[in-house]
Amino acid sequence: MEELQDAIEDAQYVNAMSDEGPKPSKEWPYPDKPTLDAWKSSKSKDFWAVEKLCEQGMPLYMFSRYVKEETQSSTEMMFIEDCCRYRRLYGNVARGAHCKQMLEVFGGSSPPDSVDMLESNLERLTHGDYEPAEIEKMTSETVGKGSTCIGLGGPLWDAVTKSVADGNFPDNLWDKVDEVVFTGIVGKTGSGFANSHLFEKMMQFLYLQEARVEEEDFALFRVLGRGGFGLVNGCKKCTSGKLYAMKVMNKKRVKMKRSEQLTLNERVALAAVDSAFVVNLKYAFVSEVDLFLILDLMTGGDLSFHLSQKQKFTKEESQYYAARIMLGCQALHDKNYVYRDLKPENILMGDDGKVKITDLGLACQITPTLHGAAGTRGYWAPEMLRRDKKGKKMPYGHCVDWWSFGCMLAEFISGVCPFRSEAALKYGQSKGKQEKEKAIDLATLEMEPEWDPESFDADAADICAKLLIKDEKKRLGWGGCNEIMDHPWFKEVNWEMIISDRQEPPYIPPKDVNAASQSEIGQFSEDKTFKKTTLEDKDHDVYKKWNWTNPRSFQSEVIEFLMYEKTTGRPLTPPKAQGGGCCTIS
Template sequence: MGANTSSKSPAFDGNEDVTFDHFEILRAIGKGSFGKVCVVQKTDTKKMYAMKYMNKQRCVERNEVRNVFKELQIMQGLEHPFLVNLWYSFQDEEDMFMVVDLLLGGDLRYHLQQNVRFQEGTVKLFICELVLALDYLQSRHIIHRDIKPDNILLDEHGHVHITDFNIATVLTKDSPVTTIAGTKPYMAPEMFSSTKPTSYSFAVDWWSLGVTAYELLRTRRPYHIRSSSSTDEIARVFQTAAVAYPAAWRPDMVALIRKVRGWGARCSCHSQPLPCTVGSACKWSGQLLELNPEKRFSQLQDIQSFPYLSDVNWDAVLQKRIMPEFIPMKGILNCDPTFELEEMILESKPLHKKKKRLAKKDKDTSKSNSSQASHLQKHLEMLQRDFIVFNREKVRPHHDSIQGIMTKSGGPHREDNQNNNL
């Protein structure tokens, strides 16, 4: 896909809107239900980003425009060290574009498929970083609803970042969330109701985190649930299935993921074996894979006060001063190379030929308009009118806002050796 967009970098005015012309397309790195992703370089600053692009006609035909707009709205208000942050959004005649942080370490699904065996210390740090991100989303009243290895990207140093907000939703007191949304093997039990829709809250993301942590440690999920499983089948699995935990796992990690009687770890609440036998009154009565959302860990303070994580320096985690044990391979993109081949060979409207294609289309507008169905054309015009253009650099300086998040509880950045290991 590479340097076919321009042989010479044009000069851009810093006040003009960012468009497709501001970027050089380097290569394709991924695709999803809503679009494709490529690596780009901004021609004026030489900064590298990931660009997600979604074909307008396809989105209209599949009734996905509303979800795209909702994702844009949500991402414009977010900025956090452990999220994939939005930088720009814009459109042209064919596509909608979202330009986000480029993470070169690949997603956790890719590494699982490469037979990586994540050690407990690595997963422990992943959990700490992810709960900080979930706590931030919760403070913004956002439920992600699709936490899974596929949607967790690593940067080049091995830190995690949550991506893909296309089914995220905002929870308010006036509008409870009841819609079944997500990836079934990672969805919480309360999202499946055989009788009537039941409302759920932020705890569904923490259940998904528990499933993900288990899968990273064992390379398979705790419950045998498929995407094709019916609601009744899934409800039955939760009622009857027993989750197995390898004897090699540390009791503290098991206690964090799921309540299991008989382990030697002690509850600091009542000096009982974990889980505490005192019952629901005990503050350790629920962990990540607790079936009852009312008892499940679903707040940062639940995790921070858990004995297994009581020695973590959370400021150091937030400031990425704790070095991960697993570092992705450098010099490669850590993604499936077939994405590039598909874009080059199979895509009917490849991105790297867009400029020539649109120039040719402009010369033949009358033919294009006459062949376009009126219903589709109407929706495309509405999309063109209502699309949300965004430029983070114009909103506020990225560096200052990130520093504000990273130092909100720990003061200015400081280099120290205070408990920087998990």
């Protein structure tokens, strides 16, 4: 019966992954008018200014829809959207191509009559110091008079054109033109938007963004993995139909292992790091029994699973995975975090073949006194094991991650981690350490790996050797990931495409359950210790700041939902209930 149930849950999971478009199973809990009005009155007047609202993704989307559907300013709005896209691009090639396209689509040469007034007042415009009447006067006199299709030319436009011709593409390239055009649109359409049904819908979603998320808001699929304190399941947000992963940590198990601070560290680190190369936290909430983290759903399995299938990766695969992992580590380092548990099991693949770092349970802020071995034996760095003359553990920093990265890169190339190998075990035992763990630790401290030429060409052997230098100050990566990126082994990598997240992956996983069977993953047993452990008020108080919603992720979820509604031309409503709640998958 268990095998049959597993097969049914596997089929449900695969079908959910294959569905086109979101399939909600629960209505959005929109507030009634008195509740919404009370919430709105709690906000400052400045909060509801269109310019302020449009600094967020979902309000900008709603305003754009209003402008395109209800006014004659759709060209200007498309220009604003293109400016937003430009800022998200990386590298001269991508930005240059985008700029040239923008100049062709929106360009012109004749300046508006009052461009001098525009430039002299630009600082006031940027800081929002204009009175509404001034904005209306400025808009009527400038935007709409140029020969460009957005009604603006002259020195502002010429400065952009010159920068593009010179091959200079700074982040702020379009800022001045963007500001003037957007202010013009707001002047013409802002009051209409504020009285529209789209504005009302936007307010409802902004209210929901601040609402508490609970376990009942998600429908569960099959188990995907097992952590130290609970299971990881595929799940669906009932209101939007968006698919995520749900990591559950049982409070009793956390207490039994005295790991409250570790779980809090993971929650804080996930919220702090926003990177395309690290699994992103969407929601965090807590119940009387469990802690919940809602994360990116990576349906392609972990790299340990794929290594077990392939034995080792091709050079193209190794370079692609290593490049993304490196940038994920650097994103953590940039926030002053050290990851400390880099290994193939902690690298997840999406259904598109892109990989991300997951499980930030051991990530922590770097301090001058950070010390102690953490992570997985055979991947942890020698400085985690060293002691000073007095026998005290020595401090370390971000460079422990580059050691683990070197171990993992060698494993990608050869199929074997250098310090989890027979060679490492024999080395330690030959030095008198007969216990496996102590033998591996000694090898980590002293052994210099050999690089088999059948697997490692000269560049591969060189980069792995330099990443595994015992002295962290001499190790490749000590000065940041740019040192590693510049190594000849990566010379074929298009870093602009990788960093902008546009590089096509070398392998796309099958639309299947790319994870261990549910019987292999297993369940947690409730032994005597577990049953005897009780939770007191102080055990719940530890997590009083646990609840969190990622504003950017929530708004992206809403935009995806609304765009699909618009495409289909009908409201996305859940099917009529046949009994049970939203957590029943039919």
